[in-house]
Amino acid sequence: MKLLRHLALLGYEDGVLSKSISHLFNLQTLNIGSHNLHGIGRLANLHTLPPIHLCKCGCFFNIRELRNMNKVRKLCIYGLCTVSSIRDAKEAHLHSKKNLEILELDFNGRITCEHAKRAVTNKATTTVSGSQLLESFRPHCQSLKVLRIKNLNHGNYPSWLNNASFWNLTELELYDCQSHHFPTLGDLPALKLLMISNMDHVEHIGQEFSSHDQRFSSLVSLHFEHMYRLSEWSEVEYGEFPRLETLTIWRAIALRSLPSVPFLFLRKFTLTECGNLVAFPPSATLQELYIWDCESLKELPALPSLWSLHVISCPSLVTFGHFPLLTVLHLTDPLKDEILTRLVNSHKMLEELSVSSDTKTSICLEPQSLPSLRRLQLICPNLQHCDALASLTSLKILNIHFCSQLDVPDSLPSQLENCILPESL
Template sequence: MSGLFASLSVGRAWEKLSSFLRVSSSAPSSSSASPEDDLEDLRKLERTMRRIRATLHDAEEHWNIREESAKLRLKELKDLAYDMEDVVDEYEYEVNRCEVLALDRSASIPNTGKRKHQEVEDCNLMDTGVVAVPHDLVLRARKITERFNEIVHYSEHLSLSENDGERRFAPDIRSLRHTSSVIFEKSILGRDQDKDKIIDKLLSVEGGNVGNPVSVMAIVGMGGLGKTTLAQLVYNNPRLKQCFEKYAWVCVSEHFDVNTITRNTITSLTSVQCAYTELADLQMKLANEIIKQPLLLSKSDIPTNLRNIGKCIVQKCKGLPLAIKTLGSMLRYETDKRRWEDVLENDLWDFEQPRNEVLPALELSYKNMPVYLRRCFISMCLYPKAYQFEQHKLLNMWKLLDLLRCDGNDDEDAIGRQYLNELIQRSMLQIGLSRTLYCLHDLIHDLTCFLAGEEFYRLDGDPLTEIPENIRYMSIHKYITAADISVFPHSLRAIIVVREFGYVNQTMFPEALFSKTGLEIMNQTIVPEALFSNCKKLRFLNLENSRSLQMVLPNYMGNLKLLRHLSFGGEPITMSLQLDPLAVHIKNLILSGIGQLVSLRTISYIYISGSHCGFSTRELRNINKVRELRIGGLSNIRHVKYAHEAQLQRKKYLQSLKLSFSVLKEKCPCGLQPETVRIPQDQLLESLRPHHNLRELKIISYDSSIYPAWLGDPSFYMLTTIHLIGGRSKHLPVLRGLPSLKYFHVHGMDSVENIGSEIFRQFPGDKYFPSLTNLEFRSMLEWSEWSGVDAGEHPCLNELSILFCEKLRSLPLVS
């Protein structure tokens, strides 16, 4: 229906292309630079992208387009927007690939003057981004521009004019929502208790007089719930008219204008049209009218054989009076049972009357949302009705789809929680079965599906399923077989596998969807190649439910070069480097060739296997765009050089890093026992030094009492959070001076007995932590002494938590 997601895609691509063109125009001409003709094609593409982005934005603001020609034009523009993103992203991939090759080339040169010269050249390559544009991308950009010009030509020559006859315009929903104080219904049921509560509050008595402790009372709720009707009942109640000498009803439209509202209020109070135009005069007139005076502002019989169906229809409306009233008026003269069953079994929006009467009430709430919130709201159509959202799953989906408006300094989870609260406050999202779960009202869910249009699709297991060709975002539910699906469509950008909350045994992909490997003893399954061979445009892959299925994604996963986010719901991912998937035993997942996915930004969790068939961290070497990374099984690394090959120090976009040294019991399928060689953990951690742009660090099950020099180095000036969890280390690291550190949490380090001043400073005179606000120690079973804290060390500390540290005798005394 709208162009929200297409405009987001073309907007991201436009920003990338504009940045490249700015750099290209200022870069010196060289043999590696794109020919001027190619650059001109890209400049035309950039101008076209800007126009399409603006058009899609306008279409969203005026989304109730009725003309078929306009709908067709909007669809064609959205298709162009996605094609543009493909061209730009493929060029970005080419730039990333050249950067990786340049880094590898400089690393292979001995440490001489020639190597330094090569590093300078490579640095210039990455800073300028001047990489020749592949010829096929130039041709595609040219064709996109030609298609856009064709659409413009068509719309100019085939659109209707005023001389073609009288045109009928669909009323804007805002014009349908003007209200008055008049109650048109003869009887209104079910609101007496709510009405009496509001009146009692308005008439609360102090000393026998109306005390007016309430100056403003708001009635909030989702559209169609009956807020206006309740306000009308209160406004027309005789009890209020005895206590308020003045009362008025004012309708505030979406276009909020103080002068108009004030003038309408005066007219309602005096029953005389107000002629004032200046705000000061209007306010003075209003004050004179209300000063020192209390003011208040503010079915047919059903045939017996249809009664049970009617009750089910009422349940379907989930307590929404406007929907019940609309469907009742639609069916009151209908005696055909099949017609009633159609209403029960189909979505509300499949019928014209509810679409014209109920939709505007709900859509008004949607229209009042900011654009960024609309996208998050629509994305929830990927989940089924009555789905209970866990907060972290919902936020994870928004992050994967790049729906959170964050700059480099923002916390995505905090932004996501803010969006969640906004949706709840707007009554578009409800608290679910518990305080930690959320759900959509059924009609609100219908609204998300209606607004999402053909770009979103839920694959729910219908045996006759044929996936539409032009969908962009798809979710998979329940049990489906490979025979139900030919191939995933080439247009797909996101795949989300959904598991119903509480179904612990439901597999990530239904087991029947996969072909057996023949190695029944290993209980392995392989994803059919046909499912992904056509998905080269995939950006987001979220397989939430890897708990109960051992799965292999073979080498062709490496073909998904545009993939940016890869999530597996926190379950370990055992990686294999270019090995035959049929010969490798896995814990949960095998990813061959993942190192080719140089555009990846999110990898949920990687587990380093200790088996002979396992993998070191080398495949992470070239994934330099990643922003969040969790690595487990680090104690299985058999040589320090393998840890160094991860090249974490290259990953300047990495914001969150979790390093776990805990290992799992494994059995190698080749019959050999896993190697028991153990490299000192301090050497491994030293080799895993991240880039100094890191913001959050978690270290789990670290047993060494020696910490690397980089941990606590002041060069990590952006590091705000450190978690140390578990392990047998007897000491905490020397953190010295981290200027931005706000949160320092230590959990379950049972071998630590004493904590002294050395944790925060190494030498007398070392700087303290000027930003530390939250310090927490939990489950430190042997910790008995804490000393060496002086006054003024942590001027911003406002929360200190010490939990389950039973041997701690005293706290440091600070004067």
Template sequence: MPRSSDGGGGYAGTGSHMSVLAIVGMGGLGKTTLAQLVYNDKTVCQSFDLRAWVCVSEHFNVENVTRKIFTSLTRSTCHHIQHYYALQAALVGEVEEKRILLVLDDVWNEQSDYWKELCLPLLASRRCDIIVTTRSKAVASLVQTMPSYNLNWLSPDDSWSLFSQTVFMAQEIPANFVEIGRSITEKCMGLPLAIKTLGSALRYVADENKWRDVLESEVWDLKQSKDEVLPALELSYKHMPIHLKCCFVSLSLFPKGIYLDEYRVILLWKILDLLQCDGSDDKDEIGRLYFNELVQRSLLQYYIDGQRVMHDLVHDLACFLAGGEFFRLEGTKPIEIPRDTRYMSILSRDKSIPISNASQSLRVIIMIEFADVENPEVLLLNCDKFRVIDVDHGRLAKALVDSMGHMKLLRHFTLARYEDAEVPNSALQLFNLRTLDIEAHVLHGIGRLVNLHALPKIHICKCGGCFLNIMEMRNLNKIRTCFVYGLCNVSIRDANEAHLHHKKNLEILHLDFIAQKSCQHMERSDGTQAADSVSSVQLLESLRPHHQSLKVLRLENFNFDRYPSWLGSASFSKLTELVLHNCQSQRCPTLGELPSLKSLKICGMEHVEHIGREFCSLDQRVIGGFPSLTLLSLHDMYRLQEWSEVKDGDFLCLETLWIGSAFKLRSLPIVPSLHCLNLYDCRSLLTFPASVTLRELSISTCASLNELPVLPSLQVLTLFDCPSLVVKHGHFTSLTILDLQAPFKEETLYRLVNSNLSIERLEVWSDTLLSIHLDPKNLPSLTELMLRGSNLQCCDELGSLSSLKKLNVCGAPQLHVPDSLRNQLEELIDVKSLGKP
């Protein structure tokens, strides 16, 4: 990579154990990419105890950057640390006497006092290496303790190589595209970001004439930005499909440098109604397709730890294209909102934001980070035009709730962390409302909002005076999600009046007999007592949902022997996920005839002793139970003794089986296509069937298990607390990962370790072992080894494991690691005493 160096010597304000390297270059040259290569390098990782990556961007605030450093170092939030000096002290505690690598990406601030203050807690470290990426030579001179690394433009040949690789992806390049492609590359001025982004857009264009249109576009001659990269980025935008253009521009509502979580981005697009799909399409799936297409077009980039982020210049393009229509309200000084703003996000990392005016065009208010507005009444002058509100608690939230009744065009209202809001009666005139997500104390009359797609959670209390009466759902036939708690307080008459069977759009239904929220007038109700006073089965019969649309069903805390007749009916053809939690029946329902069921989780059915043929079908002639099921989880079924009568053709797609806390279960049926089996606390289990498909096996706290069957495809084996297990044959020809945790028989360890030449990673945890014998001839593929044991003194032939690259020795102070092996390893972690680094 081309480079030049400037002399060091700029003031860093740090001790001699702190080194600062500045990577300098204009936007789009690859400063962040280069820093990522260093940050993720294996040798570099081995040299530091802790690493942190922080995107600083233009708004430099020492406290916010310090919070980001703390969060990145610890992989935890620090919201609980409110005071800045306490935060600095906490950071000192984290870095003290440790080796730290810190990347500060995209630094602009040139004030030396800020830099000194930021570095102060880091002086407690034993060693701190900092990489700063910046476009400013003045910033580099301020922070560097060594010559800066200056990035230059790519050469013409390197530019063409990057462009052709991006567009044609190692395929043969058509001859008629070479000359045009080289000419387009030249216009990108050797800037990698411009080359890659425009190349990613042209990957979807096979028409030579359209390539010529790009080459001859007048956009290249526009002087809208001092950054040469902008014309190329704008051309990539020009060649997007129209639906993607709107979604891309909407991302200008996010601040620079923020991680763009896929779920969060798709939620924004759904709120803004930007996802083009007909009634039968899944909006989340459409959103994922849009998100991935932006990634493919290099407009969203991979970042640290798999996160996605927009490059600053790409973000600048989105803001440029958005004009005043999209606006971010941020900062601490009085702000004037552009008159043409329709979509506004609010961000404030410091305190409440003062505003001086309100846009008459404003339609959408979304809070990206926790923030508040100092004078919310200014925003509400034109609230009758609001379409979307998505905010957190605070003064703005309260003002919006109080003014809800005036927002006649409102479609979406979400109010997070604002419990027991008093929703005014006038809000029940918002007939355009589709989504109402609010923890409201009183919601009587909500049944008039007939266009609702999503309801707030319904908490039903005995007093009848709080929250929402289930009868009010009668005319809400467009709802797609519904969560009802406290069914023990519902009468059969009221349940019938809810008319769930009329709701053809209902996709997600959660019914819970115990009230999860107490009311003002009495203590939380007891679902078990109420179940004796009404017929719970009849109540669920009355709450039968419409069969055509339901995809997810969760039933919790009911206590009766029979199930409603509709549960398990094959007419529920779209049901893919079912959860039964704490349902106190003595048998499992018949669920095997559900044609699309993919995930089934049963937990807390502690009275079930036997699972038989009725689980798959009541008709003995029927075979092929659970035709689509891929995941089955059975937990806390303490009395389950037998699972039998599984026939050929049942569970043909089942890949993952989890069974936990089934204390009396003695055996398992044959499952033909199982890939992953997890057994936990199955104390009476003696063995289980052989399998030619099983790849991953995890067994924990199964004291009676005495042997493993033949498992020729097994790749990953984890054994914890299996003291009776004896491995008789030992030949798992595909085994690559083995994890043994005490107690276990030593013969099991050696039979597994020394009989499988394919093992690549081995972990052994035992405080009783004094020595371990590892035969290098039997472990030719071993690259990773972890040993943990307070009494472990010797590991024979440790220095002869020629393929070993990573060694982790934890809590074994007497174990010696030979110098010859230390020189061979890429990574060595040797923690002599547990709990002390």
């Protein structure tokens, strides 16, 4: 089978790669679940190969075997913390792989074979720091589009990470890196998606995150997740992040402040489990806002472009500005009764309303304030009164779940296009 181009071996997760496969010199795609890829380095024409798992004893794969695999398009390497030689890393020759588009480097190490266990037991093994390895793993700058760095066990980032010569890099992920700061990333000219998560030692995001030149000129989507010690994000200058449309901050429980300078093109903001945040910054362009479990949040500013708002578990919210274009509103307890009533009845363009509460016994709907409401959903087990239902002249879809104590006018279902009532569930 010397002319074979594509090979898939299903159900082969725990097997050992046959030595004969290394003679298939024209093989381009290898799809196999086995971790044991020893000897695969002869397949210099491979475009696609399985994830590589390194081991202290080297019985799975030696990083040097990548030396001549210059046609590969995607590399996922796990267990880099077990590499004991910078020379081995340099001999991988990532800088020569002109077709490499996706690179994932994971420094997490799991000993999964008996040989490795004996190696650790019988003799001391030495490894090099993650930052030293990363310096040696500099990829080819013109081809790389996606870079993921995970479980970096050192506080320093490689000097090449913010190099503007990586002009095709569009996606970057940093996960569980043991650093007290972020790398400077603003000079990457094509970067569109940036995901940063589980950075447990970062307490402040400042000017060093951006740069003095590009300032994230192409970034469209920015995600911070599981940032438990992050308390402040500041020093953002006007015009920075000029194309940012989507911003997500999830589980930043210590976060107290957000940048006061508005992002000029921000469209969607998701803010989840940020219990110490008190105020939300203004935005002239924001269209969708999702706020969940922000216990200290007290106020929302006027948001002139907002059309969709989800507020879940914000018990301290006491004031909000004007949302003239609001058409979709979802509210979930705990939320003050007064705030719920004002939010519901202050937006005449509202078309879709959902209220979920385990405590509310009455919801006040003012028909004159809801002339455009077409869809209403109530999930309120203790709800007894919602007297204005029959007066909502534009209502077409009504979903009432678990509201067994609520009396619904008999004439109402016949006026609707779709109706779900408690007794029909």
